Amino acid sequence: MKHSYDIVIIGGGMVGATIACALGGSQLHVGVVEPVAALRSFPEEFDNRVSAITRATQNVFVNLGAWDGMAARRVQPYREMRVWDAGGNGAIHFDCTELGEPNLGHIIENRVILAALLDRMAQFDNIDFLCPAEAQGMHLGDERAELYLADGRTLHAKLLIGTDGSSSWVREQSGIDTTGWAYDQSAVVCTVKTSKSHRDTAWQRFLPEGPLAFLPLPHGYSSIVWSTGHERAGELCAMPASQFLDELQLALTGTIPGAGLAGSLRLPRFAPGETFGDALGRMETVGPRAAFALRLQHADHYVRPRLALAGNAAHTLHPLAGQGLNIGIADAVELAEVLLAGGRDPGRLSLLRRYERARKGDNIAMLAAMDGFKRLFSNRSTPLAWLRNGGLNVTNRVAPIKHFFMRRALGLGGELPRLARAPRS
Ligand SMILES: Cc1cc2nc3c(=O)[nH]c(=O)nc-3n(C[C@H](O)[C@H](O)[C@H](O)COP(=O)(O)OP(=O)(O)OC[C@H]3O[C@@H](n4cnc5c(N)ncnc54)[C@H](O)[C@@H]3O)c2cc1C
Numbered sequence: 001m002k003h004s005y006d007i008v009i010i011g012g013g014m015v016g017a018t019i020a021c022a023l024g025g026s027q028l029h030v031g032v033v034e035p036v037a038a039l040r041s042f043p044e045e046f047d048n049r050v051s052a053i054t055r056a057t058q059n060v061f062v063n064l065g066a067w068d069g070m071a072a073r074r075v076q077p078y079r080e081m082r083v084w085d086a087g088g089n090g091a092i093h094f095d096c097t098e099l100g101e102p103n104l105g106h107i108i109e110n111r112v113i114l115a116a117l118l119d120r121m122a123q124f125d126n127i128d129f130l131c132p133a134e135a136q137g138m139h140l141g142d143e144r145a146e147l148y149l150a151d152g153r154t155l156h157a158k159l160l161i162g163t164d165g166s167s168s169w170v171r172e173q174s175g176i177d178t179t180g181w182a183y184d185q186s187a188v189v190c191t192v193k194t195s196k197s198h199r200d201t202a203w204q205r206f207l208p209e210g211p212l213a214f215l216p217l218p219h220g221y222s223s224i225v226w227s228t229g230h231e232r233a234g235e236l237c238a239m240p241a242s243q244f245l246d247e248l249q250l251a252l253t254g255t256i257p258g259a260g261l262a263g264s265l266r267l268p269r270f271a272p273g274e275t276f277g278d279a280l281g282r283m284e285t286v287g288p289r290a291a292f293a294l295r296l297q298h299a300d301h302y303v304r305p306r307l308a309l310a311g312n313a314a315h316t317l318h319p320l321a322g323q324g325l326n327i328g329i330a331d332a333v334e335l336a337e338v339l340l341a342g343g344r345d346p347g348r349l350s351l352l353r354r355y356e357r358a359r360k361g362d363n364i365a366m367l368a369a370m371d372g373f374k375r376l377f378s379n380r381s382t383p384l385a386w387l388r389n390g391g392l393n394v395t396n397r398v399a400p401i402k403h404f405f406m407r408r409a410l411g412l413g414g415e416l417p418r419l420a421r422a423p424r425s
Helices: 014-023 055-063 067-073 110-121 169-173 230-238 241-253 260-264 324-340 349-378 382-397 399-409
Strands: 002-004 007-010 030-033 050-053 076-078 080-085 091-095 105-109 127-130 135-140 145-149 154-157 159-162 178-194 201-207 210-216 221-229 269-271 283-286 290-299 307-309
Touching: 007 014, 007 145, 007 154, 014 030, 014 110, 014 127, 014 324, 030 154, 050 055, 050 110, 050 324, 055 067, 055 105, 055 110, 055 324, 067 110, 076 210, 080 382, 091 382, 091 399, 105 110, 110 127, 135 169, 145 159, 159 169, 169 307, 178 210, 178 230, 201 241, 210 241, 210 349, 221 230, 221 241, 230 290, 241 283, 290 349, 307 349, 324 349, 382 399
Parallel strands: 002 154, 007 030, 007 159, 030 127, 080 201, 159 307
Antiparallel strands: 050 105, 076 105, 080 091, 135 145, 145 154, 178 221, 178 283, 178 290, 201 210, 210 221
16 A cells, blocks of 8 residues: 655654644655554543743744644733843843733643644645554655655655654654753652732743742643752652742742852842742642653764754753744755745655754754853853853833843744744734
8 A cells, every 4th residue: 555645744743743833735645653542522620731822823823823822722821921030139120011922822722722723724635643553663765755654654755754753763764963962950840839920920030050940821720840850850850749839939039058148038039028939839749750861962964865863862851941843843844935936846855954954053053052051051050150141131121122132032022933923913
């Protein structure tokens, strides 16, 4: 049994499904191969995997016709962001009203993003979703590529796209090496309820062991991303819920030994008499916890003749600023736009190189920036602590610098692919 496509996408996660939607309705015949059937029903409990998405990513979802499916399920806008350093008095406060924007972005459960993209994908006649289906072998020829599935089917295509995540099988099969390193941290994720409202604000405290973020969800819940040493992460996942809530409270509000006067007495204040940490009140309930080992990883090449990589298959970074999916979505739309403009053979190297040139520099800059922040904030040296606290406070006070960072946080800095620009009303 044989099937012929123009393009086969291997990995129907959020990035792969975005590429498929962007190619929807075109002349290109596209297959999407995904081994895991996504959850399509929505239990009341929140998924502990969520993503902070930028305005640019939201624009992509709106332009592709997938946003309404997300909004109809569950999305939470955040209007403010408060970041502070546990090792000093440095703090920064972003407020969307300073830029005349309705919000700074949205927090959305990953399963909500994926379900809405898959619903949209199903509306296009030129897209076949092969799920569950598992790739077992591949061959990149001069004129076409072949993909061998575990159920015996062979798919022929002019181009294979690997969007199969950080441990990409496609990347490995095509002999593309990666550069990077494992961090000394895992991220513990879970959903908590706090006694005070999150005020539509994303809160992040930089602790010496790693950042602790509270991302707002509907109905007063918050999604936690707590980066810490691997052993400690394992303990935090295994301990009883009540003990975890106490530890979380301490991590958010406690003073840091060795941070001296700056760390203990001069905590940034949210309102008179109330420090940032106190602003969320008591930690009341916690859902299931999970931990993810963190790493930086970058594919040495994004393309080969008849092959392209996108999303986490091409790059993985520290989640401290919630950028991994956002840059993956930027890959997705850039690649789709190049392919749509590329004529009859979407697998030729000269065409694919346009995509690589457009994305690689931006992605490397983002990976380097996140790696730099990770190192700067994990460092206990006193001069560095003064420097970063001073840097945070200066950025907070000097409007042009602050607005530059806010526009970057919205994903609106630099040249944007057409699909990431604001939709015409
Ligand atoms: C703790 C944490 C918090 C994060 N928070 C944010 C955030 O706030 N904002 C943000 O932008 N990013 C965030 N990220 C990053 C974000 O989750 C990833 O960048 C994003 O999931 C990458 O999407 P993807 O589609 O490239 O890969 P994945 O989501 O990994 O999807 C890969 C898909 O490929 C499939 N697959 C795997 N192997 C095969 C195979 N052999 N054949 C076919 N299919 C296969 C999988 O089943 C899956 O569906 C966070 C990451 C972590 C760890």
